[in-house]
Amino acid sequence: MKGIVFTELSEMIEEQFGDDMMDTIIEASQLPSGGSYTAVGTYDHTEILQLVTALSAETNLAVPKLVFSFGEHLYKYFYSHYPAFFNESTNAYDFLASVENHIHVEVRKLYPDAELPSFDCRRIDPDQFEMIYRSSRPFEDVAEGLITASCRHYHESILIQRENIQDENGPGVRFLLTKQ
Numbered sequence: 001m002k003g004i005v006f007t008e009l010s011e012m013i014e015e016q017f018g019d020d021m022m023d024t025i026i027e028a029s030q031l032p033s034g035g036s037y038t039a040v041g042t043y044d045h046t047e048i049l050q051l052v053t054a055l056s057a058e059t060n061l062a063v064p065k066l067v068f069s070f071g072e073h074l075y076k077y078f079y080s081h082y083p084a085f086f087n088e089s090t091n092a093y094d095f096l097a098s099v100e101n102h103i104h105v106e107v108r109k110l111y112p113d114a115e116l117p118s119f120d121c122r123r124i125d126p127d128q129f130e131m132i133y134r135s136s137r138p139f140e141d142v143a144e145g146l147i148t149a150s151c152r153h154y155h156e157s158i159l160i161q162r163e164n165i166q167d168e169n170g171p172g173v174r175f176l177l178t179k180q
């Protein structure tokens with residue numbers, strides 16, 4: 001996974017839990033990389049989970065809740081660095097559909113080794129939109145944080161329901177979005 005994901009996790013932890021927390025959880029985690037991340041490096045995605053598990057032990061906050069917050073934090077990073085992607089869409093559903101068919105396609109061109117999920121998107125009716133997340137990594141809470149923050153970005157009030165599914169394409173997580 002790209003170093004940027006790790007440097008942003010570190011940023012979020014400093015912001016929310018203070019300067020020393022990152023050092024504390026790095027020490028507790030015994031990471032293969034040693035925990036010194038640079039934005040241009042590439043690291044094993046399981047280190048994210050090790051760090052968040054250690055953070056959960058320190059803070060008593062549940063791992064999924066922390067991973068969700070990390071998704072919300074990543075939104076801020078993406079919006080401040082790549083505002084054009086957001087400005088190309090005028091509403092949340094068009095933007096979310098563009099993640100699979102445009103944004104991550106561009107990311108892949110820039111970083112051929114990027115580890116990206118896939119999203120099967122479907123407009124059910126004007127109010128409902130479905131996204132099926134599939135990845136070999138268990139980052140559906142990151143996805144939910146990013147989806148939630150994206151809906152907020154367009155000032156739309158959208159209910160997000162989520163269920164694990166299993167179909168002919170294998171396991172996935174289905175997000176059903178409904179305008180309120």
Ligand code: HEM
Nearest residue numbers: 001002078082085099114115116117135137139142143146
């Ligand atoms: C401007 C907007 C966005 C940009 C530039 C972007 C780019 C990226 C990059 C660089 C990564 C890391 C790849 C790696 O480390 O190898 C990533 C991962 C990911 N992105 Fe996006 N992304 C954007 C928006 C979104 C949105 C809105 C969603 C949710 C619908 C999303 C879902 C994910 C997830 C869940 C991952 C983690 C990898 C996985 O689950 O397998 N991204 N994205």
